[in-house]
Amino acid sequence: AQTVTQSQPEMSVQEAETVTLSCTYDTSESDYYLFWYKQPPSRQMILVIRQEAYKQQNATENRFSVNFQKAAKSFSLKISDSQLGDAAMYFCAYRTPYGGATNKLIFGTGTLLAVQP
Amino acid sequence: IAGITQAPTSQILAAGRRMTLRCTQDMRHNAMYWYRQDLGLGLRLIHYSNTAGTTGKGEVPDGYSVSRANTDDFPLTLASAVPSQTSVYFCASSDRQSGELFFGEGSRLTVL
Numbered sequence: 001a002q003t004v005t006q007s008q009p010e011m012s013v014q015e016a017e018t019v020t021l022s023c024t025y026d027t028s029e030s031d032y033y034l035f036w037y038k039q040p041p042s043r044q045m046i047l048v049i050r051q052e053a054y055k056q057q058n059a060t061e062n063r064f065s066v067n068f069q070k071a072a073k074s075f076s077l078k079i080s081d082s083q084l085g086d087a088a089m090y091f092c093a094y095r096t097p098y099g100g101a102t103n104k105l106i107f108g109t110g111t112l113l114a115v116q117p
Numbered sequence: 118i119a120g121i122t123q124a125p126t127s128q129i130l131a132a133g134r135r136m137t138l139r140c141t142q143d144m145r146h147n148a149m150y151w152y153r154q155d156l157g158l159g160l161r162l163i164h165y166s167n168t169a170g171t172t173g174k175g176e177v178p179d180g181y182s183v184s185r186a187n188t189d190d191f192p193l194t195l196a197s198a199v200p201s202q203t204s205v206y207f208c209a210s211s212d213r214q215s216g217e218l219f220f221g222e223g224s225r226l227t228v229l
Contacts, residue, residue, distance in 0.1 A: 006159075009157075045207065045209075045220035047217055050216075104148075104162055104165050104175065105218050107160040107161075108159055109157060
């Protein structure tokens with residue numbers, strides 16, 4: 001069965017600095033998607049970034065980028081120029097393509113990010 | 118565009134009572150999901166539905182049931198609530214092209 005591991009329950013970063021959140025996963029599939037979701041105190045689940053496994057290029061969305069290492073099954077999230085609004089719980093998630101073996105998102109346990117002014 | 122609407126937002130319930138959490142989407146997504154979120158455990162899948170008329174069990178299905186009579190609605194029922202079902206419940210639907218899940222705002226359920 002596929003699993004997603006986030007080994008950092010909590011992280012802290014100074015405003016304007018860079019922080020990296022770690023995520024590893026286990027799968028025997030070759031085609032899949034990986035996601036990072038953000039959950040601020042409002043409880044809303046917000047998609048931060050998405051990566052298709054067949055793409056070698058790392059996904060980037062403004063200040064958010066990933067380091068996708070397929071062979072190592074690693075999918076870390078880098079937040080540059082951290083802002084107070086980045087403070088939230090961050091979840092890493094995995095799924096296979098629609099209709100595939102895992103037609104649902106499997107989540108890690110989350111990393112709570114604090115941003116210090 | 119409403120996206121996914123969950124109701125109620127919050128509920129306190131006596132143990133043994135029956136409770137239905139409602140979920141409606143207006144995006145015409147085929148797949149829908151129910152997750153529960155507990156501190157330190159992340160989000161765990163309870164039940165899912167790949168298309169109207171079909172449902173499947175997730176990681177933690179015991180004590181819960183679902184139905185999918187049409188594309189838009191996916192209610193979650195607790196037949197006889199127990200304190201361990203105290204949690205925040207999220208309904209979600211899936212876009213076929215991107216694989217992204219779109220979430221409702223969650224329902225906080227407390228079982229006493």
